[in-house]
Amino acid sequence: MRGMAPSVLRHISAAALALALAGQATAAATIVNPQGTVALGVNDAGHLISDVGGVAVNGGGTGTETGLAFRFADGLFYDATSPGCFCEGWGVSIGGATSGYAAVENGVAGLALIEFSATASTATSRVALSDAPGLVIEHAFAPAPNAPEALFRGRVTIANGTGADVTDLRYVRVMDWDVPPTEFNERVTIQGVATTSLLARSHNNGFALPDPLVDDGPIDPATLDADFVDFVSAAVPPNSDQGAYFMFDFGTLGAGQQIQFDIFYGAAASEAAALDAIAREQVELYSLGQSFDGYEDGAPATYIFAFAGVGGVPVPGPSAGALVALGSLALGAARHRMRRDSSSRTS
16 A cells, blocks of 8 residues: 555654664563453564563573464463574565665664554554665554454554655565474465465565565475465475565655555464454465464464455455365466476476
8 A cells, every 4th residue: 555644754853763873772572462362572673572571481592482472272372483493574675785674583684773662462663774764664563453352463664755766665574483382393374375466475484584685485395476275394304394484576665655564463273263363354365374283173273474455355264175175276286387397497
């Protein structure tokens, strides 16, 4: 979505940008939805996984780090991103040459903090691209309006206050799924690839650097730019440790204009409940992370990473049978395309 008079620029003075470029102390917060079912650990640059107020019982490091956590039937929060690699993050680039990104695993590079604030259930990050400080990126996290019991919505606003058009504006969001109770061994679904016009690249490499100028490629080639369901990667034996990577190409953003889209993070106690929440939020593109042993019905939890406002069409919440059939067809098509491409290169 594009528009004039960027809201994220409205209260940012030249002095504030100068202060941001000079550097500020880092901050973070763990936010929980009012229902007490989903928690996010949000860092000051808008990336996830934090031990500030962490609630997860299976996090990495100190054991309480929280990225995306869900309250199980035993009353405890279990995280699906922090048990192993702290590989959740995002990045932005312009002109095919200038970029900035943020992830705990990779650090924060090319971004300058403007402001971070949080309440019990909301968190807002505002940063600028260091080499183009008029380009401001805001991530505003809050319970999703139509499925607050299952999802947080992260509204992303990218505003161009540089005074000139910026070209080849790209945004990456990536995460490593570590789904309990079989952390480092999960089944991953991605749906909506074929119908999302602004999607430039997708695959299952949750360990990828979130810099749009550097694409590390998929863990398994069958997942490149393909829809798939309950995928088990044979590329990382003996476990299927994988994630979800999405790169969007927003083209040219005019001077004084902004774009806006939504990211969703959440979880539900079953696949059916997760798909229902996705449908209620008019999601266009999504990934599900599920335990290796509980994928049939998505128990004990199905974790969600999704997008809306990225040039797609709302994805309905199909039955499990329909998902399996669709995933098989998509992977079959991907493998056929790979064989065809290979044949063309050798012929």
